Amino acid sequence: MTAAYDRLKARFARIATLGEAQxxxxxxxxxxxxxxxxxxxxxxxxxxxxLSHDLLTAPEVAGDLADAAAQGEWDAANLELMRRAHARATALPTALVEAMARANSACETIWREAKARSDFALVRPALEEVVRLQREMAQALSAALGLSPYDALMEGYQRGVTAAEVEPVFAAYEAFLAEALPRAEAIQSRRPAPRPLPGPFPVAAQRALCRxxxxxxxxxxxxxRLDESLHPFCGGxxxxxRITTFYAEEDVAKALMGVLHETGHAQYERGLPEAWARQPVGEAAGMAAHESQSLIVEMQACRSDAFLSFLGRELLAAFGGDPAPYATENLAGLWRRVSRGFIRVDADELTYPAHVILRFRLERAMIGGRLEVADLPGAWNEGLRALLGIAPPDDARGCLQDIHWHDGAFGYFPSYTLGAMAAAQLMQAARREVPGLDEALALGEMLPLMGWLREKVHAQGSRLGFQDLLRHATGKSLDPGDFMAHLRARYLEG
Amino acid sequence: MTAAYDRLKARFARIATLGEAQxxxxxxxxxxxxxxxxxxxxxxxxxxxxLSHDLLTAPEVAGDLADAAAQGEWDAANLELMRRAHARATALPTALVEAMARANSACETIWREAKARSDFALVRPALEEVVRLQREMAQALSAALGLSPYDALMEGYQRGVTAAEVEPVFAAYEAFLAEALPRAEAIQSRRPAPRPLPGPFPVAAQRALCRxxxxxxxxxxxxxRLDESLHPFCGGxxxxxRITTFYAEEDVAKALMGVLHETGHAQYERGLPEAWARQPVGEAAGMAAHESQSLIVEMQACRSDAFLSFLGRELLAAFGGDPAPYATENLAGLWRRVSRGFIRVDADELTYPAHVILRFRLERAMIGGRLEVADLPGAWNEGLRALLGIAPPDDARGCLQDIHWHDGAFGYFPSYTLGAMAAAQLMQAARREVPGLDEALALGEMLPLMGWLREKVHAQGSRLGFQDLLRHATGKSLDPGDFMAHLRARYLEG
Structure with a gap:
């Protein structure tokens, strides 16, 4: 019945409009x-x-979903997304939802203190409660959605890819890294140390440049809009x-690379299909897909030699002084530096996946009941040593560093690296299909790349899940080989 | 039944929270x-x-309102305000509400063009439709609320005062003005013309001073927050x-006096009773009450000789240069200038009420069916001549100047002058009750006045309607004599 589907479309448009207000x-x-x-x-x-939850779970929705019929690929995908959203919202008893909200909020508060004191024991009981409830949620969603418990959580952030697909990709990366990291470090150490940019960089000039x-x-x-916040993000x-960044007078790269990253996110939102605005199928395809769009701009395009040559000229024009530090090679030395570190958010693109692989395996084991919270610090330190050959000196720089688990976000972490890999895969396809892409980048011209992304990714909305979107845009599902090839070219040739 | 009342409180809190988001x-x-x-x-x-309207008019509300019992003065007032809000929301058929939304929006759009071209004929049909629907709304509300049709509209902006109370107050002012205006002009013309402030006033320094x-x-x-917008307002x-202002490099008074005005509004909101937050009785008491709080700050306190002496020193410190123009007498000459003009928003405090009296009488006649839209320009020009002795050269500076009617706001205009009069009445009471109030103002100390207002006005929320609030705070209902005494002291002694 199209009448039922039309009612659903009106209802989901109302929910999406409330989402916009939020x-x-x-x-x-x-x-x-x-x-x-x-x-x-x-x-x-x-x-x-x-109010959104009330609209999504109102008694008449189930009947409309049962009756609804949709013609054509987009409407069919839209209706299927409505069914998933409704199934996810109704799978969880209200008591569980409320218990999770309380537990997450309590744990997050304690975590701030525990991280400041590097005291895992302080947060352990609260985190145990969070994990207990996450397991319960994963079980309930698993039954309703026909996914494994961990996949059911991961689907909440990224649809269309499973842990069984992720694990071999990550294992291949682990093997690659074991060989690539020492080589990259050796090559880097043979090069002269890059010269720091002179600075200071007045905030007003940074703001104008970023814009x-x-x-x-x-x-x-x-x-x-471009504004400022402590933690940069893309919203609206x-x-x-609405994108934000954080300006520091002594460091122009932080704000600038941050803005380019958030602009990648923003352009995805801007390019979503207007004809499907406020419908589930008109939304972005998930967090990994979103991260692929920020990283293809920041990491693939803007940190390329081609774009750095353009950016060096722009920086010199904006801030003046000695031109030598703004040479492409020097900027590359500064902004593509490889280093084994404890902190995920400070990691370079070569070692970043190690941090994600560690978390993916640990959270999957916790949800699966194979790892208890009490054993987390040990497992963390052992895992990091296996991946990067270093162990954190304390839990603040170990398993306490990220907010995610302490706020009840399990299944999110893989998105970062799935996004990084997808960005490399998309870039390689774009290079194949868009002639002169790198020549354009050298002139600061991003529009050839962005036009291709608009058609292949942005305009697809949520019609396709992660793997299908990659197949549509690049002709194959997730292939870590493209990311490794990118890293080889950038870090292992020298 | 307190259960019914508790349900209503939860419902109205939800509605108020949606109002905050809006x-x-x-x-x-x-x-x-x-x-x-x-x-x-x-x-x-x-x-x-x-969604707010749905919550307010849901079927179960009528039953809860019938069953609800409230103990104590505040709860009783709260319940009565809930009843009024529900009665107002349910008195109007949906078809009428939708027709008004369409007609107001259409008329407002045409009005912009008509005002730009000074072409009343262009907007006349659209305004006729607006007036027709406003009459219908006034009739429907009148029947439901037991008020006259015009009073029913006015109550939507300011509760607790009727047109029958307003008219004699305005008539008294009209008589006062006929005598006072020529005298004020004569006194002003005998004084040396004030020297303009030198300027320019850099926006960054204005912003810091305003804050x-x-x-x-x-x-x-x-x-x-203090931000910028084309039309300054107080929101949030x-x-x-959230208050806003508009900075112009050549004119510091515009932004500064605007910010002081909006701060008066803001302090009213800040001082509302926290114990009644998100309940009808915890809201501000209406638009006239609100305007009394902005005008007591801007007009009564900040344009007083005492505060101007402080402000002159602050301006000199902020902008430097020749100190002479910043002398109190010169600032008074600049910022308390009386002038017969066509435009309400540009009017001084002596002639401003004439603009409001004109509009009050015309809109009351339109709602009462005694004046048709076709006759509005003539009635306007005749009315302004009777009040101020001048007639607008065109309708753009006449009946097309304000957005209010063209956007369906009838019954709002009296608030401006009721507020100005209430501000004078409150100031006189504060001077009586707060020792050293003017000495404090001369030192830039507003807190004695603001403390008194917080207790007498802000903390009262909506417990009392306009007249009762004045009686509570000043011992008498609206008395234009205090406003006239203020104007005599400021403009007729010299």
Whole structure:
């Protein structure tokens, strides 16, 4: 029945519009809100989330989903996404949802203290409760969705890829890294140390440069803002994207590379299919897909020799002084430096996957009941040593470093590396299909790449899951070989 | 039944929280949003308004209101306000509400063009439709609320005062003005013309000064922001107020006096009773009450000789240069200039009420069916001549100047002058009750006045309607004599 489907479309449009309001309030909370507004903002977001949940789980939805019929590929995909969203929302008893909200919030608060003191024992009971409830949630979703418990969690962040597909990809990367990392370090150590950029970099000039560079990537400020927040992010809505960054006078790379990264996210939102706006199939395809779009801009395009040559000229024009540190090779030495470290968010693109592989395996084992919270610090340290040959000196730089688990986010971590690998795979396909792509990058021209991404990725919305999207855009499912080839070319030839 | 009342409190808290989300989205639309976000923002606000209306008019509300019992004065007032809100929301058929939304939106669009061309005939049909629907709404509300049709509209903006109370007050002012205006002009013309402030006033320095002065009034930026928008306003929520202004390099008074005005509004919101947050009785008491709080700060306190002497020193410190123009008498000459003009928003405090009296009488006659839209330009010009002795050279400077009627706002205009009069009445009471109030103002100390207002006005929420609030705070209902005495002292002694 198309009448049932039409009712569902109207309902999901209303839910999406509430989601837009929530997105704007989240952005405001991070970029604008005075501290005294936090309590009221929490209430506002909770009320909107509650109304969304009510709309999604209203008694008449199940009947409409049973009756609905959709013609054509996009409508069929849309209806299937509605069914998944409804199944996920109704699979969990209200008592469990509320218990998780309380447990996550309590654990996150304690975690801040535990991390500051590097005291895992402090957060352990709270984290055990979080994991207990996550296991319960995973079981409930698993039964409703026909996925393994861990896959059911992962689907909440990225649809269309399973842990069984991820593990061999990650294992191949682990093997690659064991050989590639020492070689990259050796090559790096033979080169002269890069000269630091002189600085300081006045914030007003950084802001203007960041805006100009994001416009180079294609961001249209009639539909966007660039502001500041402690933790940079891309928020807002497809017709009104809000990106943020953080300026430090002594370091221009942090803000600039951050803005280019967030611009990749923003351009994905901007390029979503307007005809499907506010429908599930019109949304971005998931967190790994989203990360592929930020990383193809930041890591693949903007840290390429070609773009760095352009960027060096722009930086020199913006800040003046000695031109030597702005030479391409020097910028490459500064901004593509490989280093074994303890901290994921500080990692380079070669070692970053090791941090993700570690977390993926640990969280999968925790959800599967094969690893208990009490054993987490030991397993973490052992795992990092196996992957990178180093062990954290304390838990603050070990299993306490990330907020994710302590806030109840299990199944998210793989997205970072799936995104990085997908970015390399997409870049290789774009290079094949778009003539003169690198020549354009050397002139600071991103539009050939972005036009290709718009058609192959952005305009696809959520029609396809992760693997299908890659097959559609690149002719094959996730293949870590393209990422390794990219890393070989960048770090192992010298 | 307290259970029914408790359910209502939970429901109205939810409605108020949705209202907070709408307030933040409105602020963002005016102060932050890129132009391309406008269409989506309209959808977001419409969706939230629709959900609020659904919550207010849900079938179970009538039963709860019938069953509810409230103990104590505040709860009784709260329940009565719930009843009024429900009665207002259910009195209007959906078809009428939708027809008004369409007619108002269409008329407002045409009005912009008509005003630009000064062509009343262009907007006349659209305005006739707006007036026809406003009459219908007034009739429907009148029947449901037991008020006259015009009073039913006015109650939507300001509860607790009737047109029958307003008319004699306005008539008294008209008589006062006929005598006072020529005298004020004669006194002013005998004085030397004030010297303009030198300028330019760099925007960054204006911004810092405006913020500092708003802090003088007591605004706490842990719960507030000051930003920029084309039309200054006070928005946000009680724990997170957002005021805006507009900076022009050549004119510091515009931004500064605007910020002081909006700070008066903001402090009202900040001082509302926290124990009644998100309940109808915890809201501000209406638009006239609100305007009394902005005007007591801007007009009564900040344009007083005492505060101008402080402000002159602050301006000199901020902008430097020749100190002479910053002398109190010169600032008074600049910022308290009386002049007969056509435009309400540019009017001084002596002639401003004439603009409001004109509009009050015309809109009351239109709603009462005694004046047709076709006769509006003639009635306007005749009315302004009777009040101020001048007639607009065209309708753009006449009946087309304000957006209000063209956007379906009838019954709002009296609030401006009721607020101005209430501000004078409150100031006189504060002077009586707070020792050293003017001595404090001369030192830039606003807190004695603001402390008194917090107790007498802000903390009262909506417990009392306009007249009762004045009786509570000043011992008498609206008395134009205090406003006239203020104007005599300021403009007729010299």
């Amino acid at each position: 997105a704007m309030l989240h952005w405001d909370a991070s970029a604008m809100m005075p501290p005294g507004g936090a309590a009221a903002r929490g209430e506002q977001l909770a009320t909107l989330a509650g 100009r560079m994001s416009e180079r990537v294609g961001l249209d400020y009639a539909h966007a 809505t497809p017709s009104d994207v | 307030a933040m989205l409105h602020w963002d639309a005016s102060a932050m949003m890129p132009p391309g976000g406008a269409a989506a923002r309209g959808e977001q606000l419409a969706t939230l308004a629709g 500092r002065m708003s802090e003088r009034v007591g605004l706490d930026y842990a719960h507030a 929520t009680p724990s997170d107020v």
